[in-house]
Amino acid sequence: MPRMNNSDMEENRNITGLNWDVETLARMKEMISHYPEGRQKSALVPILHLVQDENGGWLNTEIMDHVADFLEISPIEVYEVATFYSQFNLRPVGKYVLEVCRTGPCCLEGAERLIDFLERKLGIRDGETTPDGMFTIKTVECLGACGYGPVIQVGDTYYERLDEQKIDTLLMNLNKTP
Amino acid sequence: MTKRILTENIHIPDIGNIQVYRKHGGYQSVEKALGSYSPDQVTDEVKKSGLRGRGGAGFPTGMKWGFMDRSPDKPHYLVCNADESEPGTFKDRFLMEHIPHLLIEGMIVSGFALGCRTSYIYIRGEFKWIIRILQKAIQEAYLQGFLGENILGSGFSHDMYVHSGGGAYICGEETALLESLEGKRGNPRLKPPFPAVKGLYGYPTVVNNVETICAVPWIINHGGAEYAGIGLGKSTGTKLISSCGNINRPGVYEIELGLPVAEFIYSDEWCGGISKGRKLKAVIPGGSSVPILPAHLILETAEGKPRLMTYESLAEGGFETGSMLGSGGFIVFDDTQCIVRNTWNLTRFYHHESCGQCSPCREGTGWMEKILLRLEEGRGKKSDIDLLVNVARHIEGNTICPLGDAAAWPVASAIRHFREEFENHVLNADVHKAGTREDNIEKITAEQPNA
Numbered sequence: 001m002p003r004m005n006n007s008d009m010e011e012n013r014n015i016t017g018l019n020w021d022v023e024t025l026a027r028m029k030e031m032i033s034h035y036p037e038g039r040q041k042s043a044l045v046p047i048l049h050l051v052q053d054e055n056g057g058w059l060n061t062e063i064m065d066h067v068a069d070f071l072e073i074s075p076i077e078v079y080e081v082a083t084f085y086s087q088f089n090l091r092p093v094g095k096y097v098l099e100v101c102r103t104g105p106c107c108l109e110g111a112e113r114l115i116d117f118l119e120r121k122l123g124i125r126d127g128e129t130t131p132d133g134m135f136t137i138k139t140v141e142c143l144g145a146c147g148y149g150p151v152i153q154v155g156d157t158y159y160e161r162l163d164e165q166k167i168d169t170l171l172m173n174l175n176k177t178p
Numbered sequence: 179m180t181k182r183i184l185t186e187n188i189h190i191p192d193i194g195n196i197q198v199y200r201k202h203g204g205y206q207s208v209e210k211a212l213g214s215y216s217p218d219q220v221t222d223e224v225k226k227s228g229l230r231g232r233g234g235a236g237f238p239t240g241m242k243w244g245f246m247d248r249s250p251d252k253p254h255y256l257v258c259n260a261d262e263s264e265p266g267t268f269k270d271r272f273l274m275e276h277i278p279h280l281l282i283e284g285m286i287v288s289g290f291a292l293g294c295r296t297s298y299i300y301i302r303g304e305f306k307w308i309i310r311i312l313q314k315a316i317q318e319a320y321l322q323g324f325l326g327e328n329i330l331g332s333g334f335s336h337d338m339y340v341h342s343g344g345g346a347y348i349c350g351e352e353t354a355l356l357e358s359l360e361g362k363r364g365n366p367r368l369k370p371p372f373p374a375v376k377g378l379y380g381y382p383t384v385v386n387n388v389e390t391i392c393a394v395p396w397i398i399n400h401g402g403a404e405y406a407g408i409g410l411g412k413s414t415g416t417k418l419i420s421s422c423g424n425i426n427r428p429g430v431y432e433i434e435l436g437l438p439v440a441e442f443i444y445s446d447e448w449c450g451g452i453s454k455g456r457k458l459k460a461v462i463p464g465g466s467s468v469p470i471l472p473a474h475l476i477l478e479t480a481e482g483k484p485r486l487m488t489y490e491s492l493a494e495g496g497f498e499t500g501s502m503l504g505s506g507g508f509i510v511f512d513d514t515q516c517i518v519r520n521t522w523n524l525t526r527f528y529h530h531e532s533c534g535q536c537s538p539c540r541e542g543t544g545w546m547e548k549i550l551l552r553l554e555e556g557r558g559k560k561s562d563i564d565l566l567v568n569v570a571r572h573i574e575g576n577t578i579c580p581l582g583d584a585a586a587w588p589v590a591s592a593i594r595h596f597r598e599e600f601e602n603h604v605l606n607a608d609v610h611k612a613g614t615r616e617d618n619i620e621k622i623t624a625e626q627p628n629a
Contacts, residue, residue, distance in 0.1 A: 048344065142263055144263060146267070
């Protein structure tokens with residue numbers, strides 16, 4: 001079946017070896033069991049979340065091709081989904097992706113100032129990763145935390161009602177986490 | 179004291195645990211519906227209640243259920259829309275985080291009414307911890323015999339799964355949601371056929387919002403007529419309002435429909451007034467997609483009647499002087515906020531979230547974003563303002579799904595009510611050219627001694 005030939009992604013090919021252990025495969029099969037026979041493609045987005053988490057937060061072509069094989073669909077069906085949804089990263093990211101909400105309500109509560117602060121503090125711009133590979137800044141659209149803004153999502157956690165001081169503490173704590 | 183239907187038990191410690199939930203009357207509606215009602219009787223109670231879709235459209239839920247193609251020879255699906263992504267809206271999250279069993283209970287009763295063997299809760303992928311909360315609650319429900327084969331010996335069997343999205347606002351639109359649930363890009367489908375006829379995998383499907391489904395247990399326990407007695411006119415029952423922006427008490431509040439908007443904004447029971455002692459400038463009352471209203475029109479209609487928190491009152495005056503209740507995402511602006519900047523910000527959101535299928539939306543949202551940014555940065559022309567109105571008009575009504583309208587209305591309404599502010603960005607362009615937002619506020623405030 002045709003494979004992605006986008007140079008942008010091609011360079012990422014084979015960077016990360018594929019290593020789904022028994023547990024991951026079992027979880028993927030369990031996800032498929034949620035849908036009727038022959039509708040295994042429905043599990044695509046949940047499975048992409050899982051394999052992205054296992055690959056340090058991003059998806060490369062090799063992984064997407066394996067997901068296609070696993071789900072018995074063509075690779076393009078995986079690529080078109082992975083490029084559509086904003087939670088999937090198609091380039092390497094830092095250990096922590098700081099997903100900062102940039103949408104209206106958070107901006108009423110000072111999000112723009114905090115994005116400036118974060119960029120200056122880490123010396124990188126939106127979309128970039130610090131040279132030590134620790135942090136990526138990724139501005140995102142509304143996270144559904146509008147009453148508790150400004151908000152940053154890191155992994156599974158929302159950090160809400162942020163200000164400069166709380167961001168300092170957050171970064172310090174993340175830096176200390178082994 | 180406002181009637182509480184959805185949040186009555188939400189503050190009970192450990193209410194997320196099924197034992198605690200049951201001790202406080204949880205799952206009674208499942209016992210009642212499956213034990214003594216037919217599916218049609220459940221649907222009739224929901225019809226009688228006047229419950230309307232809480233996701234934003236406000237369509238009568240019972241009527242939506244009535245459209246379901248009930249042919250026994252095919253599968254039927256119930257899908258809960260938990261993709262809460264409309265800027266300003268964070269109410270469904272509140273229910274799912276704190277009282278997940280209320281949603282599961284409502285899903286079982288709704289699934290019974292609709293003859294569904296399987297249901298899915300489609301939740302936005304960012305709510306990872308809520309996915310775990312729901313999965314745990316579903317597991318508990320299986321163990322207690324409220325899910326699975328032959329529930330409570332009724333002969334009704336039902337399975338329920340949580341499905342994670344991937345970060346796309348458009349998947350809150352029900353046909354995009356179904357595409358996404360099938361493992362595809364979230365491109366909305368042309369309607370008709372409606373999901374009730376051809377939905378998930380081409381089979382009859384009902385898609386309901388979290389808050390809508392959470393109202394069903396109370397309606398079954400107390401009867402549709404009693405629910406219809408709460409609220410005002412055709413806005414029956416209670417509604418969760420998630421309020422945010424420049425107010426003293428942002429948060430999620432359950433209100434009885436009919437509450438005066440002024441009371442909601444200024445009472446300490448609700449928003450607690452405008453923060454930092456500032457003045458109210460404008461409100462977007464129903465999520466970012468609905469028209470923005472200036473202070474005088476949100477507090478009173480153009481005829482001088484007090485504006486109420488109902489579907490009808492908020493819409494009074496049409497698009498000229500009214501807005502919509504929408505999802506209940508209530509965004510409050512104080513008098514230091516810049517409408518042009520906010521409109522640009524929201525337009526960037528719609529541009530980012532457009533699925534790209536329809537040219538008017540794909541191209542129009544990007545075009546509006548560019549024009550708004552140059553106005554905001556003091557690089558605009560006076561003719562840009564009418565150009566924006568023109569582009570918005572050509573998006574509206576010309577797209578497969580309502581995202582086009584949702585992108586056009588905020589721009590059109592902002593210019594309708596705050597044209598002077600847009601013009602001011604052209605006339606006093608220098609003020610807006612450089613510096614941060616805070617610098618600009620200081621400059622603007624310095625120029626307006628009364629502000």
